Amino acid sequence: MRPVEPATLTGWLTRLHLTAIRDQLDSLLDEAARQDLSLRETLAFLCEREIARRDERRIEMAGKIAHFPCARDLSGFDFAAQPSIDARQIRELAACRWVAHGEALLLLGPPGVGKTHLAIGLGRAAIGAGYSVLFVSAPALVAGLAKAHAEGRLDERLGFYAKPKLLIVDELGYLPFEPDAAHLFFQLVSRRYERGSLLLTSNRSVGEWDKVFGDPVVTTAILDRLLHHSQVVTIRGDSYRLREKRRAGLLGGQAAPAA
Incomplete structure (x- = not known):
């Protein structure tokens, strides 16, 4: 496979709405390399971070919709x-x-x-x-x-x-x-x-x-x-x-x- 330019990869991730991976790609890949993850493990690691970011955003938006009068947990x-x-x-x-x-x-x-x-x-x-x-x-x-x-x-x-x-x-x-x-x-x-x-x-x-x-x-x-x-x-x-x-x-x- 021919080398992929960073801008091209960023565009693909944007089109796929994988914004968490896009915004942290270098640091995530560096972390995967430090942990010596396999390709399959790296893919799972990237997916986990994307899902975690989406969950954070969903919870934040749902909290605004709920109209809580103050922040309590x-x-x-x-x-x-x-x-x-x-x-x-x-x-x-x-x-x-x-x-x-x-x-x-x-x-x-x-x-x-x-x-x-x-x-x-x-x-x-x-x-x-x-x-x-x-x-x-x-x-x-x-x-x-x-x-x-x-x-x-x-x-x-x-x-x-x-x-x-x-x-x-x-x-x-x-x-x-x-x-x-x-x-x-x-x-x-x-x-x-x-x-x-x-x-x-x-x-x-x-x-x-x-x-x-x-x-x-x-x-x-x-x-x-x-x-x-x-x-x-x-x-x-x-x-x-x-x-x-x-x-x-x-x-x-x-x-x-x-x-």
């Missing part, structure tokens, strides 16, 4: 600070079998105990496993559904929220729903029932959700679908944020202890 969660949480259970949830089966997950507990951190971490784990994810706060979700309903676009909006394999609804219960909003939320739950997974975080126990939705009948219908295939993680303990303020002596008029 499970490795950064302080399980020692929340002993009520079973770290092994969270690791099992991170395997995303519940997402594959279209089940629901409820993270319940007072403000500041890490519910949103866990929700984002599990959402990122789902993206890593190849699932589509969307994160939205409960007030924003309800406002979006109500606006679409008023404009005659409710079915379109429900379809948007039904599309991702995992929909994360954060902060359910901090503000009560209007009666019409509760019915709209029920339609969303029904649309996703046994088709896509829902992860809900709430500062209220399930027994208090009738106060959130304002209609016992609608609440029962929602819970009937949510709890049919679900797992519930109840978190107890103090708020991280308030705990740090207490340590700094910023609450209750206490001064910070001397070092």
